[in-house]
Amino acid sequence: MNVTVIGAQWGDEGKGKIVDLYSARADFIVRYQGGNNAGHTLVVEGKKTVLHLIPSGILHPGKTCLIANGVVFDPEVFFKEVATLQAAGVLGSEPWKQIKVSERAHVILDIHRTLDRLREEKASQSKGKIGTTVRGIGPAYEDKAARRGVQVVDLLHPNLLKEKLERTLSEKNALFKNHFGSEEVAYEPVFEKCIMLGEKLRPYIANVRRMLVDAKKAHKPILFEGAQGTLLDVDHGTYPYVTSSNTTAGGVITGCGVGSTFLQSVIGITKAYTTRVGVGPFPSEIEETEKETAEKIRKIGAEFGATTGRMRRVGWLDLVALKYAAEINGFTGLALMKSDVLNGFENIRVCTGYELHGRVLDELPSCIEDMEQLIPVYKTMKCWKNFDTKAVRSRGDLPKELQDFMTVIEKFVDLPIVLLSTGPGREETLQLLDPFQNG
Ligand code: IMP
Numbered sequence: 236m237n238v239t240v241i242g243a244q245w246g247d248e249g250k251g252k253i254v255d256l257y258s259a260r261a262d263f264i265v266r267y268q269g270g271n272n273a274g275h276t277l278v279v280e281g282k283k284t285v286l287h288l289i290p291s292g293i294l295h296p297g298k299t300c301l302i303a304n305g306v307v308f309d310p311e312v313f314f315k316e317v318a319t320l321q322a323a324g325v326l327g328s329e330p331w332k333q334i335k336v337s338e339r340a341h342v343i344l345d346i347h348r349t350l351d352r353l354r355e356e357k358a359s360q361s362k363g364k365i366g367t368t369v370r371g372i373g374p375a376y377e378d379k380a381a382r383r384g385v386q387v388v389d390l391l392h393p394n395l396l397k398e399k400l401e402r403t404l405s406e407k408n409a410l411f412k413n414h415f416g417s418e419e420v421a422y423e424p425v426f427e428k429c430i431m432l433g434e435k436l437r438p439y440i441a442n443v444r445r446m447l448v449d450a451k452k453a454h455k456p457i458l459f460e461g462a463q464g465t466l467l468d469v470d471h472g473t474y475p476y477v478t479s480s481n482t483t484a485g486g487v488i489t490g491c492g493v494g495s496t497f498l499q500s501v502i503g504i505t506k507a508y509t510t511r512v513g514v515g516p517f518p519s520e521i522e523e524t525e526k527e528t529a530e531k532i533r534k535i536g537a538e539f540g541a542t543t544g545r546m547r548r549v550g551w552l553d554l555v556a557l558k559y560a561a562e563i564n565g566f567t568g569l570a571l572m573k574s575d576v577l578n579g580f581e582n583i584r585v586c587t588g589y590e591l592h593g594r595v596l597d598e599l600p601s602c603i604e605d606m607e608q609l610i611p612v613y614k615t616m617k618c619w620k621n622f623d624t625k626a627v628r629s630r631g632d633l634p635k636e637l638q639d640f641m642t643v644i645e646k647f648v649d650l651p652i653v654l655l656s657t658g659p660g661r662e663e664t665l666q667l668l669d670p671f672q673n674g
Contacts, residue, residue: 237498239461240570242463243505244510245464246482246512251286252659258290258294264298270309272478273286277291290460299334303340307340307342337443341387351373372479387440388440391440476513476514500671502670511548518609519586528580559598569653619635625662
């Protein structure tokens with residue numbers, strides 16, 4: 236059975252922990268979209284590791300980690316992560332035996348990072364600011380769609396690389412100089428750096444699609460590791476306040492070049508509340524309405540971005556958005572994270588509808604202006620208290636209020652909760668259903 240792990244909210248749901256747990260059961264762990272805008276925090280035996288690009292499964296020995304074609308790939312970030320993992324003793328002297336990068340993945344260049352930064356700086360006074368991670372993700376995907384992107388395989392083909400870089404740079408330089416009043420970029424150093432990075436990358440480069448097809452034929456379990464979250468999907472999220480890739484389950488198919496039969500168990504990861512980094516609509520946000528509660532959740536939940544360190548905006552669990560995510564991704568189950576953060580609160584709330592111009596909606600509207608005006612409709616519930624998050628062996632051991640909360644979620648979304656996380660560590664987890672057995 237293959238398992239896909241997908242963020243059901245705006246990212247930062249705790250996918251890293253789940254991927255790490257499920258990796259023990261898979262032979263291949265695959266990143267299929269996004270880039271190093273992701274920040275997956277893992278805590279193993281009290282030691283914290285943050286990964287941005289290499290699949291979180293790397294912490295398990297003997298697994299093959301794949302970076303597929305749908306990823307935008309920053310070679311410099313990749314080599315830094317490899318070096319960090321080597322220093323930590325996770326990777327040995329031949330890391331390419333464990334990690335492969337698709338020939339077809341698109342490369343993030345310095346010019347993409349520069350463009351991302353210049354745009355965000357220019358927009359900072361106006362409405363156009365997205366609050367990106369400034370890692371060059373959007374500009375790299377733009378070049379891909381515009382058919383002038385540099386693919387990993389091009390780094391090994393100097394003539395092709397030269398032609399592509401010349402085209403890309405001439406357009407970028409016109410933008411840098413005329414639109415942003417910034418410095419132009421010289422061609423030669425960019426070319427030389429790409430050739431150098433290509434040589435270093437050579438042993439990692441592979442036909443990842445073929446590897447996956449062969450793995451399936453050999454009945455080897457595959458874990459697809461989503462990055463960001465459903466509401467940041469470029470097609471289905473809160474556009475334009477989204478990332479530039481398909482973060483939803485369909486991204487597995489195009490991002491790896493495999494058929495729909497590869498999607499078997501699809502697990503949606505959600506926190507017991509909601510967070511969002513960056514700008515954009517967030518109907519159940521409580522930063523203004525319940526300031527102290529927002530601060531308390533942020534503090535206990537350490538809600539600061541793993542990639543940029545930015546403060547995460549906080550709100551209640553949005554069941555309407557969760558149901559929307561379940562439909563788009565075809566979730567087969569949910570993992571409920573960070574229930575421990577709310578432990579001891581008096582009451583909590585869940586959003587069960589949106590009011591817009593006097594009407595109650597049961598799904599997210601498509602227009603950004605409407606999304607910004609939604610008034611959440613809440614159900615208030617008693618919160619759980621004094622539960623020893625480390626001493627939970629079954630659902631029956633949980634406080635009644637937490638069991639009720641889980642039932643409300645399951646009924647609203649019509650899906651089982653397959654896992655409850657009660658803390659950051661591997662051992663603080665109650666596994667209720669095994670996604671490798673139950674599709
Ligand atoms: P970009 O992906 O850097 O272009 O940023 C676009 C939007 O996605 C911004 O609001 C970011 O804060 C958000 N974003 C990107 N990656 C993540 C993530 O891993 N977690 C949460 N938000 C993210």
